[in-house]
Amino acid sequence: MTEIERNERYNKYVEAKIAKTHAWPSLFNAFWIGGFICVLGQIFNDLLLIWFPTMATQSAWTFTLIFLIFLASFLTGLGVFDKIAVYAGAGTIVPITGFSNSIASPAMEFKNEGIVFGMCAKMFVIAGPVIVFGTVASMIVGLIYLFL
Amino acid sequence: MSDSKYQTIYFKNKPKIIGFYSIVGPKEGKGSLKEYFDYIMKDDLFGEKTYEKAERKMVEQAVMGAVYNANITPKELQLFLSGDLLNQIVTSSFAARSFDVPYVGLFGACSTMAESLAVGASLVNAGYFNNVACSTASHFSTAERQFRYPLELGNQRPPTSQWTVTGAGCCILSNKGDGPVITSATFGKVTDFGINDVNNMGSVMAPGAASTLIAHFNDTNTTPDDYDLIVTGDLGKLGSEILIDLMEDHGFKMGVNYNDCGQIIYNGKQSVLMGGSGCGCSATVLNSYILKKIKNGEYKKVLFVATGALLSATSTQQGDTIPGIAHAVVIESQENFDNSKKNVKSKKRSKK
Amino acid sequence: MLPWYEYLIVFCVGGLICMIGQILIISTKITTARILVLFEMIGVFLAAIDIYEPISAFAKAGINVPIVGFGASLAKGAINAVKAQGLLGVFTGGMASVAGGLAAAIGFGFLFGSLFKAKTKKF
Numbered sequence: 314m315t316e317i318e319r320n321e322r323y324n325k326y327v328e329a330k331i332a333k334t335h336a337w338p339s340l341f342n343a344f345w346i347g348g349f350i351c352v353l354g355q356i357f358n359d360l361l362l363i364w365f366p367t368m369a370t371q372s373a374w375t376f377t378l379i380f381l382i383f384l385a386s387f388l389t390g391l392g393v394f395d396k397i398a399v400y401a402g403a404g405t406i407v408p409i410t411g412f413s414n415s416i417a418s419p420a421m422e423f424k425n426e427g428i429v430f431g432m433c434a435k436m437f438v439i440a441g442p443v444i445v446f447g448t449v450a451s452m453i454v455g456l457i458y459l460f461l
Numbered sequence: 462m463s464d465s466k467y468q469t470i471y472f473k474n475k476p477k478i479i480g481f482y483s484i485v486g487p488k489e490g491k492g493s494l495k496e497y498f499d500y501i502m503k504d505d506l507f508g509e510k511t512y513e514k515a516e517r518k519m520v521e522q523a524v525m526g527a528v529y530n531a532n533i534t535p536k537e538l539q540l541f542l543s544g545d546l547l548n549q550i551v552t553s554s555f556a557a558r559s560f561d562v563p564y565v566g567l568f569g570a571c572s573t574m575a576e577s578l579a580v581g582a583s584l585v586n587a588g589y590f591n592n593v594a595c596s597t598a599s600h601f602s603t604a605e606r607q608f609r610y611p612l613e614l615g616n617q618r619p620p621t622s623q624w625t626v627t628g629a630g631c632c633i634l635s636n637k638g639d640g641p642v643i644t645s646a647t648f649g650k651v652t653d654f655g656i657n658d659v660n661n662m663g664s665v666m667a668p669g670a671a672s673t674l675i676a677h678f679n680d681t682n683t684t685p686d687d688y689d690l691i692v693t694g695d696l697g698k699l700g701s702e703i704l705i706d707l708m709e710d711h712g713f714k715m716g717v718n719y720n721d722c723g724q725i726i727y728n729g730k731q732s733v734l735m736g737g738s739g740c741g742c743s744a745t746v747l748n749s750y751i752l753k754k755i756k757n758g759e760y761k762k763v764l765f766v767a768t769g770a771l772l773s774a775t776s777t778q779q780g781d782t783i784p785g786i787a788h789a790v791v792i793e794s795q796e797n798f799d800n801s802k803k804n805v806k807s808k809k810r811s812k813k
Numbered sequence: 814m815l816p817w818y819e820y821l822i823v824f825c826v827g828g829l830i831c832m833i834g835q836i837l838i839i840s841t842k843i844t845t846a847r848i849l850v851l852f853e854m855i856g857v858f859l860a861a862i863d864i865y866e867p868i869s870a871f872a873k874a875g876i877n878v879p880i881v882g883f884g885a886s887l888a889k890g891a892i893n894a895v896k897a898q899g900l901l902g903v904f905t906g907g908m909a910s911v912a913g914g915l916a917a918a919i920g921f922g923f924l925f926g927s928l929f930k931a932k933t934k935k936f
Contacts, residue, residue, distance in 0.1 A: 320653075320654050320655025321655070323654040323655065323656070323668070324655055324656065327656065327661070327699075330664075330699065330702065330703060330706075331621055331661075331699065332620070332699075339617075389613050389615075392613060394615050395612070395613050395615045395616075398615025398616065399617055401615075405615050406615065406616070414613070418611040418612070418613035418615075419611045419614075421611070421612075422606055422611035422612055422613065423606075423611075425510070425511045425513075438611075439611075
């Protein structure tokens with residue numbers, strides 16, 4: 314038996330050995346918390362439009378996102394966000410709250426290494442790819458539409 | 462030991478553990494071994510500004526505590542052997558600043574406790590040093606930020622992951638005085654069975670543990686039944702199950718005397734998934750529960766196998782598979798060791 | 814305010830998107846950064862092929878709040894800016910449209926990062 318065969322066999326064995334956890338509860342949690350965050354955004358958006366009837370729809374949406382981002386970083390700061398997230402899983406990662414948390418959490422974590430090379434540089438360890446991919450993709454889309 | 466086939470060395474001059482000390486974090490202090498630990502920290506920062514500094518302070522306290530328990534003065538300490546999980550083993554080296562003692566840094570990831578005991582026992586047995594401090598530490602928060610994610614990031618830990626123990630342990634080895642005796646040590650080989658999942662350390666280290674255990678049983682002509690307790694470092698629930706299967710494939714049946722530090726340190730209600738891990742896991746369990754039980758006579762002969770996964774954050778990102786290692790030491794109670802010597806002598810006499 | 818069933822739609826669509834994320838986490842061990850990028854790219858794609866608008870009109874916050882909406886506004890911003898300004902829009906459009914969210918995330922991250930300290934996980 315070669316080493317590669319042995320490793321393949323071992324990997325398969327380990328894979329089979331891992332106890333299958335029941336996925337349903339975590340799917341349900343992700344569903345209701347994710348849905349709840351979206352409804353929260355919608356309610357804030359609607360209230361905003363009631364209070365400021367002259368506001369443009371696009372601006373209202375931007376304010377809604379800013380509100381949710383604020384909420385998520387604040388809860389991250391208080392140390393509550395990760396407690397909710399361990400229960401909700403993707404329910405808090407996929408909404409914009411996850412993006413906000415992924416910037417605030419390394420900022421808090423690495424401030425011991427200094428403001429410049431610690432907090433500010435490490436702030437984007439997780440969110441960096443989101444910004445890079447987003448920017449590049451939007452430029453590609455723009456280019457396509459430019460030549461269409 | 463000229464024959465390179467063997468991995469086990471024997472200590473004839475009775476290197477003894479004359480003092481030991483364990484210090485753990487608050488979470489471990491709520492676990493099932495809480496009454497055995499010498500000191501339980503009230504908070505993870507231990508009065509320091511950063512978790513790294515707290516880890517350092519834990520090592521310092523563990524060494525000083527062990528020196529005190531060994532009834533020697535800090536000046537009598539002759540050598541400090543230590544290792545930990547952080548890059549360039551800063552915890553150990555920086556803690557060594559505060560002792561006026563020669564220092565040898567070791568790295569064996571989570572297997573460092575057994576590694577330092579084996580190296581320390583060799584040096585004491587050979588008569589080069591007396592009063593050697595063997596120590597390791599790990600801290601959940603420093604390991605997490607180095608190997609995984611920021612603490613406050615909202616993610617779910619995969620079901621196969623383990624919880625790095627916050628804790629430090631230290632043993633003082635000497636050939637004078639009384640205490641449990643280290644009678645032999647087996648140095649392990651690095652094994653890699655092609656696992657590259659950083660959240661599944663148990664399956665990385667189980668083949669390493671199996672290889673060392675098989676070598677040990679073959680070298681010493683013993684079976685698992687010859688020990689009151691066989692304890693692995695931090696395989697966790699999954700890893701221990703894999704180890705039992707692997708050992709069975711090689712014809713060794715691990716019985717009820719087998720246990721894993723990672724599984725006994727926390728109680729069932731604490732959400733640690735597969736169990737504890739890290740240098741501190743085996744170090745604190747050895748320096749509290751196991752050595753205390755050897756001292757009060759409950760265990761006579763213990764095989765302590767600390768297991769380690771030799772990875773770095775860079776190697777994982779580059780997609781490398783993770784190698785594992787395990788070192789084993791046999792710790793016997795003093796009476797048991799003296800009796801077995803007498804038995805050997807009497808057997809020799811009867812043969813004559 | 815909208816009638817109650819509109820909120821139900823928001824809840825269900827938003828929940829469903831998160832549930833798809835959870836299925837990916839369980840079945841592929843995918844990390845947080847990859848999840849965020851993946852869903853963002855879905856948003857860019859939906860907006861690029863011009864079907865994001867009708868979905869958004871139906872699901873509202875259900876799709877705007879997930880990071881899918883963030884990706885979609887990047888793409889929408891780029892498309893609109895290109896139409897108005899030509900080549901310059903390729904560079905300015907995307908970032909300008911998400912500038913609010915991005916600045917908020919960085920600003921609040923900086924603020925709360927300096928105010929609070931990371932604590933050891935307790936669970």
